Amino acid sequence: MKRRSLFNRRTDSGEESADAINLTPLIDMVFILLIFFLVTTSFIRESSVAVQRPKAATATPAQNAAVIVTIAADEQIWLNNAAVDIRLLRARIEQLGLAGPTRSAIILADTKASTGLLVKVMDQLRLAGFVNISVAASAAPDQP
Numbered sequence: 001m002k003r004r005s006l007f008n009r010r011t012d013s014g015e016e017s018a019d020a021i022n023l024t025p026l027i028d029m030v031f032i033l034l035i036f037f038l039v040t041t042s043f044i045r046e047s048s049v050a051v052q053r054p055k056a057a058t059a060t061p062a063q064n065a066a067v068i069v070t071i072a073a074d075e076q077i078w079l080n081n082a083a084v085d086i087r088l089l090r091a092r093i094e095q096l097g098l099a100g101p102t103r104s105a106i107i108l109a110d111t112k113a114s115t116g117l118l119v120k121v122m123d124q125l126r127l128a129g130f131v132n133i134s135v136a137a138s139a140a141p142d143q144p
Contacts, residue, residue, distance in 0.1 A: 051110045055140035062134045066103035067093060069121055073112040077121065086117070089124040099129035108136045 051070055069089070070078040077084055084092050093099050105125050109118050118135070125133050 051108050053108065053136055053138045054111045056137035057140050059137040059139045062104065062106055062136070064104065065106040065134070066098050066100070067105040067125070067130070069105060069107050069125065071107065071109040071113040071117055071121060073110040075113060075117055077117075086120055086124065089121065090128045093125070093128040099125075101129060101131050103130060104132035104134065105130045106134050106136055 051072060068080055070081075072078065077086055077089060079089060079092055107118065107121055107125075109121075122133055
């Protein structure tokens with residue numbers, strides 16, 4: 001007696017025929033969908049707080065910031081999209097283990113936020129261990 005495989009079946013005349021399921025189109029579609037989602041996914045971390053950044057002709061994009069601190073127009077401080085008090089900013093950064101001499105921080109300050117609060121935030125970031133601190137600005141055209 002012959003062994004029958006999973007894809008063999010008997011026809012009405014008693015002969016066996018091999019019907020195989022072709023998985024190649026299915027695998028192709030899965031890879032196409034995977035590539036589509038990888039290409040369309042945004043890996044850029046942005047602040048969810050609406051901030052009107054100041055404009056600067058020398059603004060350049062910063063890469064790979066460990067921490068994004070946002071100062072809103074109403075003087076509210078956000079650490080990686082979570083509201084935090086200025087007195088707890090350093091402790092929260094240390095608690096999350098985000099600081100380090102090789103890591104960088106970006107401050108997104110609204111144009112209406114006070115400079116004094118910006119300096120306090122920078123001071124807390126330096127006390128937490130950040131050496132590279134940037135203030136975000138929007139690119140503006142050169143004006144003579």
